[in-house]
Amino acid sequence: MTLEATLALTRGELDLAVELTCDGVTLVMGPNGAGKTTLLRALLGAETPHRGRVALDGTVLFDAARGIDRPPEERSVAYVPQGYGLFPHLTVEENVRFAVGPGPDAERRARALTWLVALDLEALADRPPRALSGGERQRVALARAMARAPRLLLLDEPLAALDPTARPRVRRFLAEWLEDAAVPALVVSHDAADARAFADDVVVLEEGRVVQHGPPDTLTTRPASAFVAALVPGLLQRDPRSEPPRAAYEDE
């Protein structure tokens, strides 16, 4: 599955113009205001670029020149916003069931439960989101995203809402999960540790432009900007607890 996106849009101070081809797990990094979240929202269809084209494996989701702009619900793009976006008035199970396609209620419930079991959440099925820990919320958000059988995942700062002590463990979980999910993903992050843990590629955005795009290794050898250079020590740091076996990615 390949995402090809060329898009340009202006929102307030931000002038975003990017061209991307992504496979696997792509980490989107950059300073605040660089346009990371806006990029995800444009791919989702929450923002309309004034020019450009977005295609998933050849299926056109957006094409300004041809007047194509498929609404978010028809894009098969799962969006997990910062803070996970769980619906606070629904239980964990109802949150996941919301994403399950049409069908008899009992069947939809069963399918939701399958996803809860897959992420070890069945014990929490009847809890409201506010009764969950940060890591549990993230797992519910991931279960819900997968229940829609998406063709692209957009995760905005999936670890930022966690307290620092929980972060390495949840990062490890997320790394394994992204590998199992086998769905291309764009993950916005501030943390070089995420790049080490699960990124096939890193895209660095600055002031709405892609300044560097490549595997984490190429960033450390040839940093393209001061921002990237500042990331290098973090990218090189060895942290066995959050480091999944490198070979797993080289197989793909």
Added chain:
Amino acid sequence: MRLGSARALPGLARLAGGLLVVFLALPPAALILTLGAGDFVDALEGGMLAALALSLVTTLLTAALLLLLGTPLAWWLGRRRGRAARAVEALVRLPAVTPPAVAGVALLAAFGRGGLFGDPLAALGVGVPFTPAAVVLAQLFVAAPFYVLPLAEAFAELDEDLLWTARSLGAGPARAFFRIALPLCGPALLGGLAVAWARALGEFGATLVFAGNLPGVTQTLPIGIYAAMEGDLGPARAMAAVLLGVAVILFVALRSAPVERLVGLRR
């Protein structure tokens, strides 16, 4: 003494607050305490049931119109930030600061004989003033801000990411609205509806000017009280007590579990 808690209130301030509580409690208590059974008999003979029925039917229609017309308007107002939205918001707020008698005259100027739309409507055989329809229009005019504005504020504070997440999970705009936005704004919706309904139920000035005081046609319970006042205070007291009871019951019922379940606030 912890600052910020009710205990931090000095004695004099507590006395001041207590005085207001007593003053607010006194009139309703007096109304109930001075009631006699004979008052009700007189009130029933004075057409209280017809007035009560008219009040209930017209306010029910007003509430339905608010839900149907006010909810989309509140959504639009809440989700837009532009100059047009601010201008419309000011317009919606206007009835809340308009004296009811002024609202009645303005409604006559719009729909009455010789009014802006009165003559074209009359040519079509539709006469609005001094009909039950005029009662509903007067209520809708004065009550609309109390429903629309709090709901618009709640829609504005709604986390937009929740709606986009719902869309990304396959929900069309309608499903995202009814399953996510509306339940999350349910307290504001019910609260606004309760206040607007109470305002419509108590509507007097605009109704009297625009719809008149025709027993069985436009005489709502508040106007019935006014008509009864010309004689003895007894029947007016009985009608007032009934109106108060209806208002309290409506207010409580709108926040009750079955109603909350209806809008998805509870399961």
